[in-house]
Amino acid sequence: MQAVYANTDYEPAAVARDAQVRGALAQTGIAFHPAKDQVVFDTDEVLTAAGTPYGVFTPYKNAWLKKLEPFYLQAYPVGRHAGALAPRPAGEAAGVPTLAAIGFEPTNLAALKLAPGTAGGRALLEDFSDERIDRYDQTRDFPAVKGPSYLSVHLRFGTLSIRELARLAWDRARAGSRGAEVWLSELIWRDFYHQVLHHHPQVVERSFKPEYDKIKWEHGKHADALFAAWCEGRTGYPLVDAAMLQINQTGYMHNRLRMVVASFLCKDLGLDWRRGERYFAEKLNDYDLAANNGGWQWASSSGCDAQPYFRIFNPVSQSQKFDAQGKFIRRYLPQLAALPDAALHAPWDAKPLDLVAAGLVLGRDYPEPIVRHELARERTLARYAVVKGAR
Ligand SMILES: Cc1cc2nc3c(=O)[nH]c(=O)nc-3n(C[C@H](O)[C@H](O)[C@H](O)COP(=O)(O)OP(=O)(O)OC[C@H]3O[C@@H](n4cnc5c(N)ncnc54)[C@H](O)[C@@H]3O)c2cc1C
Incomplete structure (x- = not known):
């Protein structure tokens, strides 16, 4: 074998791994050539x-x-170079090991x-x-x-x-x-x-804009309870909850909803964006460090070309605008299905008669909102004030 060719991987852990591989190969006189592909x-x-x-x-x-x-x-014409590949080393004649042999488990x-x-x-x-x-x-x-x-x-x-x-x-x-x-x-x-x-590989751990790491996020038991409610789709905000059920049940979430729930985590619940980022990393089938980190830092306003921190998504108006007839909400929250469209986005404001007609008791069939957006918004503006002039 004279050389190893591989596609470039940009994630810091992969960069470190490839550097190790390059070093190990160099010791035996084998070159390592990464190439752009992703x-x-x-x-x-x-x-x-x-x-x-x-x-x-x-x-x-x-x-x-x-x-x-x-x-x-x-397209790169790689096919015609296949004949130049080194023969399989002796002892590896059995071919590529099965996924099960490498330790992968069956998925859904x-x-x-x-x-x-x-x-x-x-x-x-x-x-x-x-x-x-x-x-x-x-x-x-x-x-x-x-x-x-x-x-x-x-x-x-x-x-x-x-x-x-x-x-x-x-x-x-x-x-x-x-x-x-x-x-x-x-x-x-x-x-x-x-x-x-x-x-800027430091974004994996830290805010792209360093002054945003001065923000004091909610912490302790109350914050943990808020986070659990967010993860499990129990915030009382139907669009947020339906979106979290989508990611939990399917491993996918629509882009508009990724923005809504990320903003909700940071700017309504006052929780560190890194908690949400990690949760997405666990759940998303399309998890990609660069896009996920970029998306979270965009939503928390700490990132590259992020939205200004005082622009705060209103989860109710996002719902009215992007799921006006509540089709998406009803798909994931059937207990709200009988509410009229207009009441679906903020059930706590529904007319008592509508709640009765829908057979819905808030706090029993569906949570009361865990925060009031208007108050949370004020708290967020105060929380984020530390970034002003902090550079
Ligand atoms: C908080 C947050 C987290 C995100 N996490 C991820 C993630 O882990 N993996 C991921 O692939 N995307 C992520 N995105 C970007 C985007 O939400 C998804 O790429 C998109 O929803 C995937 O669905 P699609 O293939 O139908 O997208 P389409 O709308 O069809 O877009 C086509 C392709 O463009 C790329 N793309 C679209 N939007 C973005 C974007 N904002 N940033 C980078 N690439 C984009 C994706 O590769 C996508 O497949 C995130 C966005 C946010 C706001």
Whole structure:
């Protein structure tokens, strides 16, 4: 064997592992060649004119699009080099060990109707690229609608190629599809967060904006109880609870809801974003350190190009806007199903007659809200005040 070729992995633990592998191989005179595969542009391929990494998405996206040409999206002809692979070492003749032999346990992917492998990814892609992609700009924010691609898990595990997806989106966008143009932006966010993680690996532990680590989060028994209610979908805010049941039951959560529940954790419950980040890491089938960390730091306002801290999502108006008829809420919270649409978003404000007609007793069939958003909002503004002028 002369050399080992592998795809570059950007997560700090993987970078450390690859450095170890490189060192061990070097001792026996074998070269190690990592190559870009997970992203369209590598971490140093899109930089500012000064040669520094971008910290804000829109200029990054503009530079990314400016640099794009067909070369970067073509398939690499690896097949024709297969004959150059070193023969399998003696003693490994039995072939690749089974997943069970390596210690993997059977999962519930079939029950989740999550078709694995390239065949599974391709079926989803066909379903999306047929025409849904063209309406993506209008449908992507509504969790009850089959709007997004659901391809994240395939991008995460490399069962679909980012280049193929970006090529599809780019071609379609240039042919005039607004939906494809917006979807391409999402793929660019993915590259963006990968380069953030590479250039700022400290974000794994700390806030991208250091002054945000001065914030004093709620802690102790009361905070633990709030966190447990959030995890288990018992906050009393139907959209938040339905979203948490979605992640718990399916290993997926719609992007709009990821933003809503993340904001709720930090800005309504006053809990450290890292608790939510870890919970998502445990539950999401598409868990990706770069995107998850970026999403959480965006929501907590501590991140790269995050929203300003005084912009606080109102969980009730988000619900009224993005699940107006309560279709998504009713799917996960059948005990609320009989409430009129207007009462579904804030059951504590429902008319007593509506509650009776729906057979619903708050505190028995569904929780009272664990915080009042208006009060929590004031507490958050006070909590976050430490970041002002702290740099
Ligand atoms: C708090 C929070 C946590 C998140 N955690 C993850 C995570 O662990 N893994 C993950 O893949 N995405 C994460 N995202 C981003 C986004 O929510 C998911 O990529 C998306 O919901 C996956 O569904 P989809 O494939 O149908 O997306 P689509 O809307 O069809 O988007 C297509 C692809 O673009 C990429 N993408 C979309 N939005 C983003 C984004 N904001 N950042 C980076 N890439 C994006 C994904 O690869 C996605 O599959 C997170 C977002 C937030 C706000």
